[in-house]
Amino acid sequence: xxxxxxxxxxxxxxxxxxxxxxxxxxxxxxxxxxxxxxxxxxxxxxxxxxxxxxxxxxxxxxxxxxxxxxxxxxxxxxxxxxxxxxxxxxxxxxxxxxxxxxxxxxxxxxxxxxxxxxxxxxxxxxxxxxxxxxxxxxxxxxxxxxxxxxxxxxxxxxxxxxxxxxxxxxxxxxxxxxxxxxxxxxxxxxxxxxxxxxxxxxxxxxxxxxxxxxxxxxxxxxxxxxxxxxxxxxxxxx
Amino acid sequence: xxxxxxxxxxxxxxxxxxxxxxxxxxxxxxxxxxxxxxxxxxxxxxxxxxxxxxxxxxxxxxxxxxxxxxxxxxxxxxxxxxxxxxxxxxxxxxxxxxxxxxxxxxxxxxxxxxxxxxxxxxxxxxxxxxxxxxxxxxxxxxxxxxxxxxxxxxxxxxxxxxxxxxxxxxxxxxxxxxxxxxxxxxxxxxxxxxxxxxxxxxxxxxxxxxxxxxxxxxxxxxxxxxxxxxxxxxxxxxxxxxxxxxxxxxxxxxxxxxxxxxxxxxxxxxxxxxxxxxxxxxxxxxxxxxxxxxxxxxxxxxxxxxxxxxxxxxxxxxxxxxxxxxxxxxxxxxxxxxxxxxxxxxxxxxxxxxxxxxxxxxxxxxxxxxxxxxxxxxxxxxxxxxxxxxxxxxxxxxxxxxxxxxxxxxxxxxxxxxxxxxxxxxxxxxxxxxxxxxxxxxxxxxxxxxxxxxxxxxxxxxxxxxxxxxxxxxxxxxxxxxxxxxxxxxxxxxxxxxxxxxxxxxxxxxxxxxxxxxxxxxxxxxxxxxx
Numbered sequence: 010x011x012x013x014x015x016x017x018x019x020x021x022x023x024x025x026x027x028x029x030x031x032x033x034x035x036x037x038x039x040x041x042x043x044x045x046x047x048x049x050x051x052x053x054x055x056x057x058x059x060x061x062x063x064x065x066x067x068x069x070x071x072x073x074x075x076x077x078x079x080x081x082x083x084x085x086x087x088x089x090x091x092x093x094x095x096x097x098x099x100x101x102x103x104x105x106x107x108x109x110x111x112x113x114x115x116x117x118x119x120x121x122x123x124x125x126x127x128x129x130x131x132x133x134x135x136x137x138x139x140x141x142x143x144x145x146x147x148x149x150x151x152x153x154x155x156x157x158x159x160x161x162x163x164x165x166x167x168x169x170x171x172x173x174x175x176x177x178x179x180x181x182x183x184x185x186x187x188x189x190x191x192x193x194x195x196x197x198x199x200x201x202x203x204x205x206x207x208x209x210x211x212x213x214x215x216x217x218x219x220x221x222x223x224x225x226x227x228x229x230x231x232x233x234x235x236x237x238x239x240x241x242x243x244x245x246x247x
Numbered sequence: 248x249x250x251x252x253x254x255x256x257x258x259x260x261x262x263x264x265x266x267x268x269x270x271x272x273x274x275x276x277x278x279x280x281x282x283x284x285x286x287x288x289x290x291x292x293x294x295x296x297x298x299x300x301x302x303x304x305x306x307x308x309x310x311x312x313x314x315x316x317x318x319x320x321x322x323x324x325x326x327x328x329x330x331x332x333x334x335x336x337x338x339x340x341x342x343x344x345x346x347x348x349x350x351x352x353x354x355x356x357x358x359x360x361x362x363x364x365x366x367x368x369x370x371x372x373x374x375x376x377x378x379x380x381x382x383x384x385x386x387x388x389x390x391x392x393x394x395x396x397x398x399x400x401x402x403x404x405x406x407x408x409x410x411x412x413x414x415x416x417x418x419x420x421x422x423x424x425x426x427x428x429x430x431x432x433x434x435x436x437x438x439x440x441x442x443x444x445x446x447x448x449x450x451x452x453x454x455x456x457x458x459x460x461x462x463x464x465x466x467x468x469x470x471x472x473x474x475x476x477x478x479x480x481x482x483x484x485x486x487x488x489x490x491x492x493x494x495x496x497x498x499x500x501x502x503x504x505x506x507x508x509x510x511x512x513x514x515x516x517x518x519x520x521x522x523x524x525x526x527x528x529x530x531x532x533x534x535x536x537x538x539x540x541x542x543x544x545x546x547x548x549x550x551x552x553x554x555x556x557x558x559x560x561x562x563x564x565x566x567x568x569x570x571x572x573x574x575x576x577x578x579x580x581x582x583x584x585x586x587x588x589x590x591x592x593x594x595x596x597x598x599x600x601x602x603x604x605x606x607x608x609x610x611x612x613x614x615x616x617x618x619x620x621x622x623x624x625x626x627x628x629x630x631x632x633x634x635x636x637x638x639x640x641x642x643x644x645x646x647x648x649x650x651x652x653x654x655x656x657x658x659x660x661x662x663x664x665x666x667x668x669x670x671x672x673x674x675x676x677x678x679x680x681x682x683x684x685x686x687x688x689x690x691x692x693x694x695x696x697x698x699x700x701x702x703x704x705x706x707x708x709x710x711x712x713x714x715x716x717x718x719x720x721x722x723x724x725x726x727x728x729x730x731x732x733x734x735x736x737x738x739x740x741x742x743x744x745x746x747x748x749x750x751x752x753x754x755x756x757x758x759x760x761x762x763x764x765x766x767x768x769x770x771x772x773x774x775x776x777x778x
Contacts, residue, residue, distance in 0.1 A: 059631040061777060083634035093625035095548070097555030099529075105536050109544035110633045119536055136531035 010035045010162050010193035011056060016065035018051050018217075025051040027217040028065070033195050033210070035161075036188050040208035041197040042238060048217040049197040050090060053166050056195070057087040070161055083111065086155035090166040090197075092147040096140035100131065100150050103139060104157065111158035118157060125153040128179050144171040152180060163187060165196035169203060181207055205234040213241055248355055252363030257370070259705070285718060290378060297324075298382035305390035315483030317387065318401075322408060322482040325379040329372040329412035330419075335441070335558065336371065337413070338420035339708040340364050341512075346705050347520040361516045365413065365509070372409035372416075380405050396489025404482060407498045410505035417508055421519075438557040442568070445561070541635055545643035546650070552622060553647065559618065562711045566612030567655045573609065574659035577602075581666050596745035599669035599677045603749050604732035606659055606681040611724025613685075615648040616692035617717045620775065621701045621710035627778060637772045641693060645767075648689035656681045669746065676749020683756040684728070690763035691727075692720040697767075697774040731756070 011033040018026040026048040033039040043049050054060035056067050058078040067074040069081040095103055101122070108118035126132040129149040139147065148171040155163060163184070169177050184194050184207065198204050204211055205225065211234070212222035220241050221228055229237055301321065308317040341364055350360050384401060387393065393401070423440060478500050485494035512519075539547060553559055577584060588598050623630055630640050660678045669677060695716040704710045711717065731752045739748060 054628075057632050059628060079634050079636055081634075082632060087628070087632045089628050091625070093628070095552070095626055095629065097552050098548075101531060101536075102551070106544055106548060108536070109539045110541055110635060112541070115536060115538045118538075119533075122536075123533065133531055136529040 011195055012068040014066045018062045024217050029219050031212055033193050035191050035193050037209045038188055038194045040204035040211040043214035047214045050166055053164055056164055058082050085162040086160040088151050088155050088165040088168050092151040094139050094147055099136050099138050101135040104154055107154040108157050113158050121157050125156055129176055148172055161192050163194045201234045249359045249362050253366050256363050256367040293378040294382045297379045298386055301383040301386035305386045309391040314487035318486040319479045319483030321383040325376045326412050328379050329375045330415055332375045333372050334416045334419050337416040339706045342424045343706055357517050358513055369409050369413055372412055394489045397486045400485040400494045407501040411501040414504045414508040438560050441561050546646055549643050549647040556707055558707050559711045563614040566609050569609050570655045570659050574662040577662050577666050596669045596673035598667040599673040600745035600749050602663040603677045603680045607684040607728040610685050611688050611728050613652045614692055614717055614720055616644050616689045617696055617720040618711040618714055619644040620696040621714055624702055637775050645689050652685045656685050672746025676746055680749050680753040683753055687756055687760040688724045691723050695720045697771050
């Protein structure tokens with residue numbers, strides 16, 4: 010579903026991502042872990058066609074992000090680390106706008122908005138301007154908008170930040186259902202406990218380079234993910 | 248701390264204006280020189296305007312022994328300029344700045360935050376004042392002498408008058424914030440209030456010639472009336488007659504009013520910036536959702552953004568008010584206009600040519616596209632992650648400009664056809680040239696903003712009012728309109744048919760529009776994708 014091949018991105022002299030390769034299969038929840046500034050957001054933005062990259066290739070559902078960006082974007086959904094949405098719209102108008110842009114039929118958009126807004130307890134607030142929303146409400150709206158067109162691939166940057174425990178639980182359930190239907194999820198997180206419980210596979214990145222990746226069992230072995238992460242970070246420092 | 252905050256505030260003004268906030272590269276020396284040249288140009292244009300205005304007053308007032316009235320008028324003009332120039336920025340900087348909460352969360356005294364914002368605004372007011380005071384002083388020196396005490400008074404007044412203007416700006420900004428805070432359609436209310444305010448301002452300036460004539464003709468009578476308003480008299484008296492007592496009284500008034508306002512603001516600043524006034528809660532009721540095409544949705548997004556922002560509407564759309572107002576005035580005052588133009592030798596095709604060129608100048612004031620990229624701000628990721636070709640995102644910005652501007656321009660052209668009854672070539676030119684220019688000026692605005700974006704603004708005013716792209720677009724638009732108009736008016740008017748000239752200009756403008764269109768489709772797309 011998502012194939013990253015030898016991705017390299019530099020900002021001036023600094024290599025933000027260095028020869029990174031990953032492969033996310035349909036039905037997988039793939040966690041992406043690394044320290045601050047490791048290159049997670051750069052990788053994620055490159056996968057979504059938001060950021061141009063210097064070398065390598067990224068394929069979404071077999072299509073090159075570089076060559077077919079629009080087709081790739083219509084197959085995926087992106088949830089950023091900071092939900093800066095259009096504050097000049099109300100929640101419902103924002104969702105309707107996203108549905109228009111992704112070409113969702115009227116019946117589908119109405120049904121999905123109802124389903125997900127009810128799930129995240131946001132229905133009553135949909136007529137309110139987004140400028141009046143709290144951070145968590147904006148995050149919920151960003152999640153709902155990402156689900157409107159039933160993407161094959163969902164790419165999320167720190168999706169649990171700002172969500173209350175109930176909403177976080179709902180999101181985890183939705184992620185699992187999405188993958189059971191054959192979709193794939195690639196997300197970054199600093200919450201290792203969540204990654205450990207939720208992810209089928211995990212990749213750890215340090216200074217733009219992949220340190221390790223594989224199934225959770227392969228990466229973790231007998232230890233906790235936290236121990237493995239700290240150990241690998243320490244080795245990388247040494 | 249105050250010094251640090253003030254530095255940040257000034258850096259923010261500078262970066263917001265030059266678009267350097269969103270640049271990944273270090274600003275080049277050439278960019279700094281361009282910025283300085285632009286500033287010199289603007290200062291020069293304002294300076295010349297005020298010099299012309301005060302030159303016509305200096306000698307008659309000196310001859311009539313009304314020197315004090317001249318300086319009173321200088322003070323009043325500078326006060327009006329400072330007040331109008333700062334009132335909306337004051338509202339944005341003091342009451343609506345997005346970084347208020349961030350700063351308040353730090354160990355910084357609220358007084359320092361308020362003080363730094365106030366100091367930056369005062370500095371801005373001082374610049375406005377100097378634009379008026381320096382040429383007025385030069386105009387006076389050409390007509391009459393000024394004593395050492397008069398010079399001293401003038402310098403002191405230049406320093407204290409911004410305090411009074413700032414106090415009034417704060418008061419009005421606070422009242423507008425208060426009045427619009429609780430209403431549901433806040434944007435509309437603010438826009439209407441601002442339009443009324445600007446209407447009064449432009450009405451005053453449209454009457455300037457009448458006022459000058461009245462001032463020159465009946466200076467003594469006006470002096471008597473103004474003299475009754477003591478501070479206005481003190482202002483003029485202190486400079487013209489070197490009266491230091493008047494100066495002390497005026498300075499006391501300025502300092503006193505400003506100190507009172509600062510005291511009031513300091514007491515309530517924390518409450519003002521932290522109180523969530525709350526929206527009237529709107530309960531969502533499920534209803535059928537309207538389905539639109541991608542193109543309509545993108546266009547709707549641009550209109551929604553415009554409709555939500557009074558600052559955007561006013562700063563970018565004021566030209567439309569002039570175009571429609573001008574067309575209406577042309578129809579209503581048809582006979583007077585025809586007579587006046589006939590006296591200047593303009594009728595039929597020539598009058599149509601003049602109108603077409605004037606219309607291009609005014610259309611150059613419509614700047615919807617110039618801040619449109621900057622206004623994406625931190626939500627740029629949405630436009631970048633949508634499954635839509637970048638060209639379509641840019642085209643929506645162009646189309647909003649066309650949807651709003653073309654009908655107004657067409658209305659004015661048709662009014663011109665009705666009033667001047669030109670021949671077929673001039674008639675075609677009168678309709679086609681302003682239309683082509685509207686397309687071109689929209690493209691120029693978008694290009695300027697793609698090259699000089701500011702995506703990290705802390706309030707929209709920085710994007711719509713203080714951006715380099717806005718100023719550049721306006722100057723380029725006017726430069727092009729003048730380049731089209733001046734050769735005809737200065738050289739070719741008697742040698743060339745007005746209609747033919749208009750059609751030639753139309754062809755060149757259409758070609759330029761086509762070239763800018765191609766630039767947007769290639770380089771513009773790449774620039775947007777690299778933001």
